[in-house]
Amino acid sequence: MTVILTERGSVMVMVLWVLAVLTIIGGFFAVETRITRNLGMGAWNDLQSRLAVHSLMTILPERLASPSVDENEVLEKGLLVVDGRKYKIKIGNREVIFSLEEENGKLDLNNAEEGQIRDLVRAFFPEEDVIKADTITDSILDWRDSDKLVRLNGAEDALYEDKKPPYLPANGPFRFLEELLLVNGIDSNIFWGPVTYVSQDEDAENANNIWKGGFIDLFTVYSSSKNVLKIYAPLPIQETLAESLSNQDQQPQRMRLIAVVGSQKMIIFWERQKGSTPYKLLHWMTGFTLDNKGKEQAWAEKRS
DSSP states (O other), X not given: OHHHHHHHHHHHHHHHHHHHHHHHHHHHHHHHHHHHHHHHHHHHHHHHHHHHHHHHHHHGGGTBOOTTSOHHHHHHHTOBOSSSOOEEEEETTEEEEEEEEEGGGSEETTXXXXXXXXXXXXXXXXXXXXXXXHHHHHHHHHHHSSSOOOOTTXXXXXXXXXXXXXXXXXXXXXXXXXXXXXXXXXXXXXXXXXXXXXXXXXXXXXXXXXXEEOGGGTEESOXXXXXXXXXXXXXXXXXXXXXXXXXXXXXXXXXXXXXXXTTEEEEEEEEEOOSSOOEEEEEEEESOOOSSSSHHHHHHHTTO
């Protein structure tokens, strides 16, 4: 009788073990299925958001207002002004909030003269921080030139090799604007902002004498000309580089589109085209996040 009870007990233990293993396996597959479903939904939402923005971009070129058009005509014809103001449109079941800025109104990192870069960077900092401003300027110039000579406050290979992780400067033209985040002295606060700039013009209207932004709003690598167009230039450039700005009245050509679709934020640099293809993509960023207390969120909404 004792032997029979022992065999029954062993069978019961084995059954319990089998049930435990099956439960674990079932739980694993349930979690994997949920993850796969969430990934699929995320990919589907991302695709829908991107398609909504692509649809928006097909109609943008025909709706852009030239700089000479007055505000009344803009409202009557439903035109879009390339000055950073926000617009809202519904495409399918997606609401897209977007703004447009002309890249030819910004200072090109690869074509700008040393004095232009230095003056604009110094305008970003108080007078007591002139060394910090010159460190950034010299480091930008060292980054884009092809030699290994270090400017007074600049940086070359040795400084970047000591960073963690180490890397080397491009020693060539900037390919993307985000490369500035790698340049000595520039952090996400400076790049994304918002840093406040107060107009130096005492006669300026109160509503227009304060600007908030970052280097991403002042510099570009997508300008189609060495000239900076005054009509599209942000306030710090208008005041700091006033003597070197072009008064040319040019149609919007190369632009930055900031589009917000749900939780997706997209930054698209694009060029207006003629013919069957209305636009040409230059650079597209999407789905990125920053670890600096929501700087990206603040940057995307600072013009509200």
